[in-house]
Amino acid sequence: MKTLVILAHPDLTNSRANKTFMEVFNQDEEFVVHNLYELYPNFAIDADKERELLLAHNTIVLQFPFYWYNMPPLLKKWFDDVFVEGFAYGKGGNKLAKKQMFVSLSDGGAPESYTDFGYAKYTLTELLRPLEATANLCQMDFITVHSISNVSNRTDLEIVESAKEFIEKVKKVKRLSN
Numbered sequence: 001m002k003t004l005v006i007l008a009h010p011d012l013t014n015s016r017a018n019k020t021f022m023e024v025f026n027q028d029e030e031f032v033v034h035n036l037y038e039l040y041p042n043f044a045i046d047a048d049k050e051r052e053l054l055l056a057h058n059t060i061v062l063q064f065p066f067y068w069y070n071m072p073p074l075l076k077k078w079f080d081d082v083f084v085e086g087f088a089y090g091k092g093g094n095k096l097a098k099k100q101m102f103v104s105l106s107d108g109g110a111p112e113s114y115t116d117f118g119y120a121k122y123t124l125t126e127l128l129r130p131l132e133a134t135a136n137l138c139q140m141d142f143i144t145v146h147s148i149s150n151v152s153n154r155t156d157l158e159i160v161e162s163a164k165e166f167i168e169k170v171k172k173v174k175r176l177s178n
């Protein structure tokens with residue numbers, strides 16, 4: 001079964017990291033990229049369609065640039081609209097149970113920024129606790145956070161290598177859990 005990549009970048013034309021990740025995913029037949037900002041430029045998410053898509057995949061990657069220590073707004077709305085009671089949680093809401101959630105983000109911080117002694121004071125794992133808690137509520141397996149930091153100082157090759165490294169991570173986890 002293919003891995004579903006939920007891509008959320010508000011300005012992909014001017015992106016380096018997320019655009020490159022998208023291109024690398026697209027070269028691999030095990031991944032299918034679902035570009036939220038392209039599909040829903042007016043934020044009018046087709047929640048039924050999104051739920052169908054989630055049901056059809058067991059491994060979901062959230063791919064986005066870190067904006068104000070968070071996900072971009074359309075991805076947040078995607079959760080609000082799609083992860084409803086009776087589907088994702090609550091009575092009868094076990095449709096996402098046992099599915100795997102990966103987070104892959106890009107950020108602008110220097111490599112040590114997201115450490116206890118860095119300027120952000122928190123690690124990415126700590127800052128992404130709301131996503132992890134969401135996965136927990138929905139009985140999903142929150143696997144790992146992959147990040148490429150300091151994007152503006154990265155070479156194109158480094159970004160490609162980071163994307164490939166992430167893809168191998170996903171494939172390994174899928175292999176081990178089968």
Ligand SMILES: Cc1cc2nc3c(=O)[nH]c(=O)nc-3n(C[C@H](O)[C@H](O)[C@H](O)COP(=O)(O)O)c2cc1C
Pocket residue numbers: 009014015016017018019064065066067068069070105106107108109151
């Ligand atoms: C509105 C906005 C908010 C941002 N907030 C953060 C932030 O909180 N932490 C951080 O490390 N980088 C932040 N950045 C930098 C972006 O994360 C970085 O430019 C992006 O991940 C690069 O990926 P891209 O080449 O795909 O655009 C922000 C950038 C923008 C435009």
